[in-house]
Amino acid sequence: MTPFLKAGKTAGAVFIIIIIGLLSIVITLARLPLENLFDKNFKAQITPFSINFYKDDSDEVVFKVSPFDDYYYQSSFKHHIEDKSIYLQNQGLLDKLINLLSRMVNNKKLIWSMEGSKARITYTVFSKNGSLELVRQVHTLGIKVDAIGQSIVFCQTCMVTDEEKRVYFKASLLTQDKVDTAERLKLTPFIIENKMPYRLSKLNIVDLDGNIKATILITSYQEIFFEEQWQLLELKTFVNKTKPITVSQIIIL
Amino acid sequence: MFIDFLASISFYVIPYLTGRLFTVRFFYAYMLGALFWFFSYFIASYFAQIFYPLHFSAIIKALAISISVFSFINILMTTPKPTKLVLREHMAVFFILALSSLVYFLIWKNLTPYPLQLNWDIYEHIALANKISEGYISFLPSQISDTFTFNGYSPIFHVLLSLPKIIFTTNLLGVYWWLEYWHYMLTVLAAFFLAQRLFDNKQIASICAILSALIFESTVVYGSLFLLPQTLSALMAIFAIIIALDRKKNSLLLYAMTLTILFLTHYIVGILAAFVVGLFLVLYYKPLSFQAEKAVIAITTLFLIGAISLHVFGGWSLTNREEAGYFGFSLLHKMELFLDWYGALLAIFLPLGAIRILSDETHQKTVLIAGIFLLAVSLAPFSYVLKFFVLGRYFINAILALGIWFLISYLPKIGQILALTFLAIVFLIVFYANQAFYKEPLYFKGVQSHVSKAEIEASNWLSKNAKEDTFLVSDPSTQYVLEALSGVNTQGGSYMTQKTRDTLFKNNYLYDTRVIAQNLKSIQDLFLYERKKRKNTLFVLTGRYFAWQKLPREQKMSFYYNIWKPHKLEKRDLVYVNLLLKNSAFKVLYRNDEIIIVQI
Numbered sequence: 001m002t003p004f005l006k007a008g009k010t011a012g013a014v015f016i017i018i019i020i021g022l023l024s025i026v027i028t029l030a031r032l033p034l035e036n037l038f039d040k041n042f043k044a045q046i047t048p049f050s051i052n053f054y055k056d057d058s059d060e061v062v063f064k065v066s067p068f069d070d071y072y073y074q075s076s077f078k079h080h081i082e083d084k085s086i087y088l089q090n091q092g093l094l095d096k097l098i099n100l101l102s103r104m105v106n107n108k109k110l111i112w113s114m115e116g117s118k119a120r121i122t123y124t125v126f127s128k129n130g131s132l133e134l135v136r137q138v139h140t141l142g143i144k145v146d147a148i149g150q151s152i153v154f155c156q157t158c159m160v161t162d163e164e165k166r167v168y169f170k171a172s173l174l175t176q177d178k179v180d181t182a183e184r185l186k187l188t189p190f191i192i193e194n195k196m197p198y199r200l201s202k203l204n205i206v207d208l209d210g211n212i213k214a215t216i217l218i219t220s221y222q223e224i225f226f227e228e229q230w231q232l233l234e235l236k237t238f239v240n241k242t243k244p245i246t247v248s249q250i251i252i253l
Numbered sequence: 254m255f256i257d258f259l260a261s262i263s264f265y266v267i268p269y270l271t272g273r274l275f276t277v278r279f280f281y282a283y284m285l286g287a288l289f290w291f292f293s294y295f296i297a298s299y300f301a302q303i304f305y306p307l308h309f310s311a312i313i314k315a316l317a318i319s320i321s322v323f324s325f326i327n328i329l330m331t332t333p334k335p336t337k338l339v340l341r342e343h344m345a346v347f348f349i350l351a352l353s354s355l356v357y358f359l360i361w362k363n364l365t366p367y368p369l370q371l372n373w374d375i376y377e378h379i380a381l382a383n384k385i386s387e388g389y390i391s392f393l394p395s396q397i398s399d400t401f402t403f404n405g406y407s408p409i410f411h412v413l414l415s416l417p418k419i420i421f422t423t424n425l426l427g428v429y430w431w432l433e434y435w436h437y438m439l440t441v442l443a444a445f446f447l448a449q450r451l452f453d454n455k456q457i458a459s460i461c462a463i464l465s466a467l468i469f470e471s472t473v474v475y476g477s478l479f480l481l482p483q484t485l486s487a488l489m490a491i492f493a494i495i496i497a498l499d500r501k502k503n504s505l506l507l508y509a510m511t512l513t514i515l516f517l518t519h520y521i522v523g524i525l526a527a528f529v530v531g532l533f534l535v536l537y538y539k540p541l542s543f544q545a546e547k548a549v550i551a552i553t554t555l556f557l558i559g560a561i562s563l564h565v566f567g568g569w570s571l572t573n574r575e576e577a578g579y580f581g582f583s584l585l586h587k588m589e590l591f592l593d594w595y596g597a598l599l600a601i602f603l604p605l606g607a608i609r610i611l612s613d614e615t616h617q618k619t620v621l622i623a624g625i626f627l628l629a630v631s632l633a634p635f636s637y638v639l640k641f642f643v644l645g646r647y648f649i650n651a652i653l654a655l656g657i658w659f660l661i662s663y664l665p666k667i668g669q670i671l672a673l674t675f676l677a678i679v680f681l682i683v684f685y686a687n688q689a690f691y692k693e694p695l696y697f698k699g700v701q702s703h704v705s706k707a708e709i710e711a712s713n714w715l716s717k718n719a720k721e722d723t724f725l726v727s728d729p730s731t732q733y734v735l736e737a738l739s740g741v742n743t744q745g746g747s748y749m750t751q752k753t754r755d756t757l758f759k760n761n762y763l764y765d766t767r768v769i770a771q772n773l774k775s776i777q778d779l780f781l782y783e784r785k786k787r788k789n790t791l792f793v794l795t796g797r798y799f800a801w802q803k804l805p806r807e808q809k810m811s812f813y814y815n816i817w818k819p820h821k822l823e824k825r826d827l828v829y830v831n832l833l834l835k836n837s838a839f840k841v842l843y844r845n846d847e848i849i850i851v852q853i
Contacts, residue, residue, distance in 0.1 A: 006663075009663045010663050010664055010665075010668070012663070013660045013661065013663040013664055013672075014664065014668070014672070016601065016660060017660060017661070017672050017675065017676065018675070020597050020598060020601050020602075021675055021676060021678075021679040023596070023597040024595075024596025024597045024598055024679050024682075024683055025596070025679060025682055025683070027592055027596050027597055028593075028596055028682060028683045028686045028687070029686070031589070031592060031593055032593060032686040032687060032689075032690040034686060034689055034690065034693070036693055036696075038693075038696050040698070040699040043696070056698075056821070057696075057697050057698065057820070057821060100682065100685065100686055103685075103689060104360075104682075104685055209824070
């Protein structure tokens with residue numbers, strides 16, 4: 001065999017091995033995406049348009065996060081990070097590979113990236129000692145952003161309370177049933193338009209029996225908005241325009 | 254855990270020691286011993302009935318211990334001093350076994366600690382082994398327990414499984430946890446030695462062994478990670494072939510015995526396995542000419558093409574069983590499964606391996622004939638046939654290993670090591686994703702398992718406190734698990750009759766406890782002797798039970814739909830239970846957050 005032919009066969013063998021190996025990984029990631037993060041207290045699951053969070057082994061979604069619910073602010077104007085589903089492209093193979101490798105080394109992390117018409121957003125869920133940290137990295141496409149509204153949409157029959165045992169309702173949506181429920185649970189109804197009081201350190205999502213489903217920790221520089229008609233809580237965080245936008249929230253399930 | 258570890262070794266050691274009294278050949282000793290115990294159980298059962306106070310399990314225990322001790326002494330006295338085991342010669346094997354153990358415990362059993370399980374089928378096998386250990390033996394499993402509605406094998410596997418239970422008086426769940434590890438290691442060893450015998454090359458054998466360790470057929474087949482009659486039958490067939498390819502003199506009588514055991518272990522896989530073993534034997538002793546071999550390969554390839562082409566006409570169900578419809582896969586579905594198991598590696602390295610076998614006159618062609626034939630059978634458009642890949646996997650992996658070796662042999666030594674390392678990483682990623690995908694739906698309270706610790710605790714309570722005259726009623730999955738783990742009888746486990754399903758369906762959220770009690774008492778075991786024994790009825794309300802009751806009616810009536818993992822009792826379930834218990838004769842005997850056991 002001439003050296004040239006030998007080198008050719010060697011190169012061919014290397015090429016085939018690498019291509020087949022990479023193709024196998026791609027096929028596996030495409031066909032068997034590991035889109036769940038399991039922790040003793042909760043499960044996070046990637047769906048086409050959101051990440052859903054479940055408490056313990058329940059099948060009921062406690063809350064979800066989505067680019068359709070998150071906001072970006074330009075001065076006082078507020079926009080959804082994405083508002084048209086047809087523009088949304090799901091996460092690439094790299095994120096799936098990172099999710100898989102994280103699982104392999106027992107690193108409790110789940111990544112979900114979306115690209116819309118206005119921004120690219122990556123949600124990273126970290127599991128830490130029974131609580132979760134949800135980090136959003138937002139790359140807006142040529143848009144200057146003053147603040148990010150981190151929204152969570154919580155369970156339909158749930159309510160929002162704080163450490164002062166107040167339960168929040170929107171004035172226009174208040175009913176006698178809700179007042180009775182508050183009384184039964186020994187909570188004080190607190191009527192708001194949509195902006196919550198300052199100096200709250202945490203908010204609880206509770207069910208109709210008063211069980212705490214989730215606790216959201218609040219930092220001092222966040223404004224909180226409550227849209228009861230959509231079961232939505234928004235934590236507005238001001239961002240430094242000169243740096244990449246990364247915001248996070250800690251939630252205990 | 255340690256007792257179960259020892260008990261699991263006895264599954265292999267006791268038949269071996271028994272057979273060792275008749276032959277020194279390791280594999281044949283095990284086969285002979287298995288056959289011995291199979292027939293001994295019938296004889297012991299007969300004697301236990303004739304000499305009534307004599308207990309069946311006492312007879313077996315005494316026999317097993319005496320034979321084992323006698324055989325062990327015989328080995329010590331008659332075996333010459335063993336030659337030094339030269340570690341260097343067997344480094345590859347030890348390294349692969351060590352690697353496989355890491356894969357098994359760190360990946361496969363990562364969130365499934367002792368004694369939890371990932372194999373759903375074991376509960377019916379444990380239930381049958383429990384019944385056999387009490388002295389109930391028949392050639393037909395359906396005559397021993399109404400959990401078995403189909404006689405796909407003799408109870409030889411369950412006889413062997415009952416041996417550890419009788420001797421160590423232990424629950425088989427923990428024993429099975431260890432048994433599946435041994436089975437996994439044996440499949441890796443079988444792959445290594447088969448490839449070594451076929452190709453006379455340690456490197457190819459090592460690659461084949463690694464493939465065996467890292468390929469998980471996660472649907473129907475379950476070749477290496479699950480111990481079932483079909484996987485055991487396939488494994489024994491491979492060892493029989495390994496011996497057939499050995500240059501030592503082979504005994505036709507011992508082969509005939511082996512083929513009998515393959516058949517008894519699993520009729521369908523066994524017949525196919527016997528055919529493949531026979532093929533190797535015939536072609537080994539009466540080798541075909543080169544041209545004839547190529548003709549056989551061509552015919553087998555046409556058979557493969559024919560099997561695939563039949564999919565054009567649809568699919569066929571081989572039995573009338575309702576679940577058969579769910580086990581008839583389209584060609585596309587089967588190919589998708591192969592992609593999940595092998596990634597893209599099968600598509601390139603299998604043809605390469607086949608070409609290498611055809612082009613090299615020194616290579617065994619039988620492996621190619623067997624591989625193509627079994628692949629054809631597995632891909633055919635009939636229900637259940639994918640099961641035959643449990644045997645085919647060994648040959649396909651051997652050809653695959655040859656194909657990989659063929660390609661990397663063009664590389665320099667360092668390149669070969671790098672290439673193999675890269676491919677091993679690829680296989681590891683494919684394996685990890687595949688097994689994680691299989692296990693994810695079973696996540697419950699921090700572990701992945703079909704059964705929970707609370708269910709095991711409830712079973713332990715039942716086995717200590719429920720008398721022999723107790724009958725348990727619940728949803729199919731709860732019955733299936735509890736009958737196996739506690740030994741308390743149910744109507745059919747998860748294979749309960751349509752009548753029983755209908756009765757439970759009528760009970761759904763019924764509040765009149767007299768009607769509930771009447772309904773539950775009307776559920777009867779199919780065997781007269783069980784019905785005669787029954788005095789107490791326990792109604793077991795579990796998270797699974799309420800989850801099952803929420804299924805649509807057609808799913809409740811089906812064998813195919815089960816509640817595969819444990820569930821907690823929800824608040825609304827507890828509200829219902831509390832309403833039932835109020836002012837009724839129902840008495841709570843045991844409860845935890847998943848299970849409430851009520852006496853009717």
